Amino acid sequence: MPNVIEVIELSKRYGNVTAIESLTFSVRAGSLFGFLGSNGSGKSTTIACLSGLTDPTSGIVRLFGKRFDSSSVELKRRIGVMPENLGLFDYLRAEEFLTFHGRMYGLGAAETRRRVDELLDALDLAGEADKPLGKFSSGMRKRVAFAAAILHGPELLFLDEPFESVDPAGVALMKSWLRRFTALGRTVFLTTHVLDTAEKLCDHAAIIHKGGRLIWQGAIPPSTDDERGPADKPFTSLEGLFLSLTGERYASLDWL
Amino acid sequence: MSRGVALFLRLVALRYRLQWAHVRRSIARTVGYVAFQIVVAVIALWALAAGISAFATAAEYDVVRPVVRFVLFAVFVSTIGGSVLLGFGMHQTFSDRALRAYPISALQRFWMRHCIGLMEPLWLVSIAAYGGFALAAWLLDVVPGPLALASAALLLLANYLLAHVLVVSADRLAATPFGSFVLLLSLQLVILAPILISTPEATARWSASWAAVAPFTPPALTADILTGADGNAPPLVLGLWCLAAIVLLAVLEHRAAAQRSPRLRAVCSTSLVDHAAAAVWGGSAPLVAQAMRFYLRNTRVRVNMVLFLPLLAYVVGRFHHSDASGSLTAFEVAYFLGGCLGLVTLPLAMNVFGFDGAGFRRYLLLPCSGADVVRSFAAATTSIGAAYLGLAWLLWLVAAPTPSTPTMLVMLLSQSMALLLVLHSVGIWASVLIPYRGDYERRWSRDPRRGLALLVVAVLVGLPLIVRGTWLDEAPLVEYWYVPIGALAAALCVYSWTLKRAPTVFDRRRDSILLQVEARA
Incomplete structure (x- = not known):
């Protein structure tokens, strides 16, 4: 399978703060790729650079084998993004927002209408027709953002914490759609804090640590010695690997 | 302590x-x-x-x-x-x-x-x-x-x-x-x-009450x-x-503030707005329609629109009756009109991205360039202003039968259109250079953009009035027919230059605008 995402020496700085530093990795077509890291490690900044929200300070991003930046309009048509803060227009209804989205990605009016109706129905949002998005609960907002990301049938999907605040039924539905999505040869790149979910859902993953440094990349479960992590702590679970690599410890607080 | x-x-x-x-x-x-x-x-x-x-x-x-x-x-x-x-x-x-x-x-x-x-x-x-x-x-x-x-x-x-x-x-x-x-x-x-208490009797009555x-x-x-x-x-x-x-x-x-939902039924997704945008703006139609929808759903814009027409009719009537020739007052009314029209959309046009708050991120992710985003919002605000200008001018002609000559009509239209374009150019630059996280529906009195808009309108309207009062007091205004036409040409140049240059600045500052409007700066 060819690489859909290729990242070479990617760095992003905001003033004196380095959000990500010299990231290099690739993602194969058809994989469900988990991008993991602790809070503030640069996951969302990486997605922002890979989806064209912002331009990196240095480094190269290639999507579908072509150089990608924030002005790559044609490549943007082939990707779907669910950003960190969802990016919803609070004064629109869900149907209006999705219709706008579909039209912006070049879908015809009738096709947009059909897909929007089906998505709203499937995501249990059809009953909220008269409500502006600003009045939606956080879980409902997440569903709308997810619907917008998949509406135009992208070949590559970027999802930033897609399951946070969504109820179990919604999570199960989204997972089943993502599995079907990758079964068709399309690619999903997602970030999550829930390592158990990542371990069960993803076939490949990468871990970045504070300062945006990549410290592990491999298949799940690991297939080579390199991917199994430190020799003294053999891979038992993604959580164990994550903790051993990032040095996270449960602190014992004498006053707690 | x-x-x-x-x-x-x-x-x-x-x-x-x-x-x-x-x-x-x-x-x-x-x-x-x-x-x-x-x-x-x-x-x-x-x-x-x-x-x-x-x-x-x-x-x-x-x-x-x-x-x-x-x-x-x-x-x-x-x-x-x-x-x-x-x-x-x-x-x-x-x-x-x-x-x-x-x-x-x-x-x-x-x-x-x-x-x-x-x-x-x-x-x-x-x-x-x-x-x-x-x-x-x-x-x-x-x-x-x-x-x-x-x-x-x-x-x-x-x-x-x-x-x-x-x-x-x-x-x-x-x-x-x-x-x-x-x-x-x-x-x-x-x-x-x-204006309402302009008669001597009314003034005396009000003065006594105040004393x-x-x-x-x-x-x-x-x-x-x-x-x-x-x-x-x-x-x-x-x-x-x-x-x-x-x-x-x-x-x-x-007392907790009442939570008000915008009345959404006014505009639906396949409404006149979409058709109008599709007819005029072709490929950018969804983006322009989205920008228009934003404005037309905003309480400030809607209220300004509803109130402006009767206010204009009243003021025009007063001016008309107070000056038999009509020609000089027409100059002032045209500026008043342009200024008010600017105010209808200007507080928002000055902060288009900030009022969208979290939604702004979406514009950067869509398959469109920064230039498309800036120009679509400019197209929406200026189109609404221009459409309203036409409506206001119809009312003006009914309420005050001056100008009586085609020359004066052209002069006044050029003058108010020029003012509208300059105001909206200022709005585009303010949006790009000094973005601010706004509030879509509320914060009536604490929006710094409101003060800035008032200041801009006051300067742009006030300066020509001072010039008029100083130098043109006795001259027949029709002799200066080339001034407003020249002003419109200059305003068109400023507006075109703004639409050409502002997207470049927008692209260069996208990170900082994003941080500002998402209140993370």
């Missing part, structure tokens, strides 16, 4: 630490911040000195009471006007909600918030001005020092509290279904009051105390003003 006072002092320190944290990231901001503090200090010192010298001079000429009354009243009214209409001095570093996280009572939260609010520059200058009069009264031995200082403090308190009462009332009213309409109507009535009420206003009462008026009535009535304002403010703040 009690725990409440200790916490208050910590909050005061935190206020300045937050300001410093905001500016320390760049040298330009740091320099600007320090320079601003120095300017505020100089103005405050000047106000203090002016207060002392005004009092002393008035005392020398034996006109101390009317002078003190007049100056205190002017400071009082301008402070309320500046804070209520333009939002100066209304910023509160800590909201009641933020302070709820700490173990402090509701009463403590109330006084802490407002005491910190008094440290805003506007109020510091007011403190200095009122303090100057109090010091002068004390130093000249007109009244005892404690009484002078206490009366100045009470006046400041009444001033601050009344400004807040008005602002909170306006916010609460704006959150009700017809609140925005009522607010704008009230504001326009206040602005139009001089009966004025002595009981806080500035007049303070002036009476500072100039040594006999009796306990002035301090008592001034104290009652403060008490009433405290109670009113506490009650208003205690």
Whole structure:
């Protein structure tokens, strides 16, 4: 399978703060790729650079084998993004927002209408027709953002914490759609804090640590010695690997 | 020191630490911040000195009471006007909600918030001005020092509290279904009051009513105390003003603001807006329609639109009847029209991305360039303004049958269109260069963009009127037919240049705009 995402020496700085530093990795077509890291490690900044929200300070991003930046309009048509803060227009209804989205990605009016109706129905949002998005609960907002990301049938999907605040039924539905999505040869790149979910859902993953440094990349479960992590702590679970690599410890607080 | 006072002092320190944290990231901001503090200090010192010298001079000429009354009243009214209409001095570093996280009572939260609010520059200058009069009264031995200082403090308190009462009332009213309409109507009535009571009889009637009420206003009462008026009535009535304002403010703040949903049925996704955008803007139609929908759903824009037409009809009628020739007043009306049209959309056009808040991120992710985003919003605002211009001109022709010649008609249309284009060019640059996180539906009086828009319109409308009054007073205006046409050509150049250059700046500043409008800067 060819690489859909290729990242070479990617760095992003905001003033004196380095959000990500010299990231290099690739993602194969058809994989469900988990991008993991602790809070503030640069996951969302990486997605922002890979989806064209912002331009990196240095480094190269290639999507579908072509150089990608924030002005790559044609490549943007082939990707779907669910950003960190969802990016919803609070004064629109869900149907209006999705219709706008579909039209912006070049879908015809009738096709947009059909897909929007089906998505709203499937995501249990059809009953909220008269409500502006600003009045939606956080879980409902997440569903709308997810619907917008998949509406135009992208070949590559970027999802930033897609399951946070969504109820179990919604999570199960989204997972089943993502599995079907990758079964068709399309690619999903997602970030999550829930390592158990990542371990069960993803076939490949990468871990970045504070300062945006990549410290592990491999298949799940690991297939080579390199991917199994430190020799003294053999891979038992993604959580164990994550903790051993990032040095996270449960602190014992004498006053707690 | 009690725990409440200790916490208050910590909050005061935190206020300045937050300001410093905001500016320390760049040298330009740091320099600007320090320079601003120095300017505020100089103005405050000047106000203090002016207060002392005004009092002393008035005392020398034996006109101390009317002078003190007049100056205190002017400071009082301008402070309320500046804070209520333009939002100066209304910023509160800590909201009641933020302070709820700490173990402090509701009463403590109330006084802490407002005491910190008094440290805003506007109020510091007011403190200095009122303090100057109090010091002068004390130093000249007109009244005892404690009484002078206490009366100045009470006046400041009444001033601050009344400004807040008005602002909170306006916010609460704006959150009700017809609140925005009522607010704008009230504001326009206040602005139009001089025209409405223009007859000598009406003016005399209003003056008599005002003369009966004025002595009981806080500035007049303070002036009476500072100039040594006999009796306990002035301090008592001034104290009652403060008490009433405290109670009113506490009650208003205690009542939760009504949550209002935008009325969404007005525009549906396959409405006239989409069809109009598709007909005119082709490939960018969805983006332009989205921008138009944003404007047409905004309460401010809708209220301005509804109220502007009858206001225009009334003003045009008044102008027409007051000048038989019509030609000179047409010049003024055209500027009035352009300015008002600019105001219909300008407060939003000046901050298009900020009012979309979290939605702004979506524009950057869509398969479109930065130029598409900037131009679509520009297209939406200018189209709405231009459509409204046509509608207003139809009304103008009905209400005032001047201009009678095609030349004058072309002149007036060119003039108002030129003003509209210049105003919207300013709006685009303000959106790109100084983005600000706005509030889609609320914050009637505390939006700095509102003050900026008023300032821009005042400058752009005021300057030509001054030119007209200075140089063109006696000349037949039709002889200058080439001026508005030239102005329109120049405005078109400015607008085209803006549409060409602003997207480049937008692309270059996208990270910083994103941080600003998502309030992460």
